[in-house]
Amino acid sequence: MAEGKFTNQTVEMTDKQKKAQRARNIAIALALGAVVVLLYFVTWSKLGANILQRPL
């Protein structure tokens, strides 16, 4: 699966591992972004006009 080698304190990743990590990072970022956008619109959808009817 992986051929990474240790240097003193760190691990040197192979190109394959770097590519996979980058793809995973992008996927996680897209998923988190989608959740944020979704929750924003759901909040609007749930509250609707009630957002204007609050005590001053």
Place this chain on the structure above:
Amino acid sequence: MSVESVPSSESEALISSAEPRDYFQLMKPRVMYLVIFTAIVGMLVAPGGINPLIGFIAILCISIGAGASGALNMWYDADIDAIMARTTKRPIPDGRITPSEAFVFGLVLSILSVMMLGVLVNWLSAFLLAFTIFFYIVIYTMWLKRSTPQNIVIGGAAGAFPPVIGWAAVTGNISIEPIVLFAIIFLWTPPHFWALALFRQQDYENASIPMMPNVVGSKSTRLQTLIYSIVLAISGVLPTILGFASLVYGVFALAMGARFCMLAYKVWRSGSVDNEHAHEKKLFGFSIIYLFALFAALGVDAIGMKVIG
């Protein structure tokens, strides 16, 4: 900087080479599509309506929950997946994802999907989703699958819940209609999987999974397949009899059920004479078409009934 040599197994444990598509494969996408489809039909058949965005979130949560179940199932079954020809290319036995990665992925997605469904849709549907995940992993995968030939009969309940969850997401309650949808998938599971088990008998034997043909023999399995098929064909017509589907649907379900029974009858009659298992393969293939067609018809019918009023 000095360089220390470290065993390759240690670096393998530290750095993953898993791609996003490996994680997607871990979620059993084909099962997920069926879950999404049946859940949508459950929502369409339900009376009243749902905000389209909330409906979309309900479907999203149900599909993520189903995917999480698939990941946890692959985590637990990695040992037998490595033995069976049908499953050796799955991400864990193929070495693309480690069991612990799969476990964490499945657990996190399970919790997220249930919480999101509860907070954003309603808690009845969230409870049903949580119960479905629990049932599939603990009752079916961990307990029944390796211990009894009734594994897929009882375990089939897990696959039958999605339309009930869809219904509950719209209405906030459960009535006879979603129970009928549940029954159709529940009764469909044994003939579907036993047809597969009859022509994959050696595979299950190698993995020591007590499927019906391996335990009670091919003859009894064929008879049970026929009996379940007849009961399934009758349950397929229940939506019309109970009044929540049209007569057109009823006639269609009856014709599909008759075809299902005919194929099951051929499987029963063929015995073990046919080494190519042509009848079993035909029944297996048709069983997939049957479920898709029946639920598609129910969905179209529900839309039609709502449009006509």
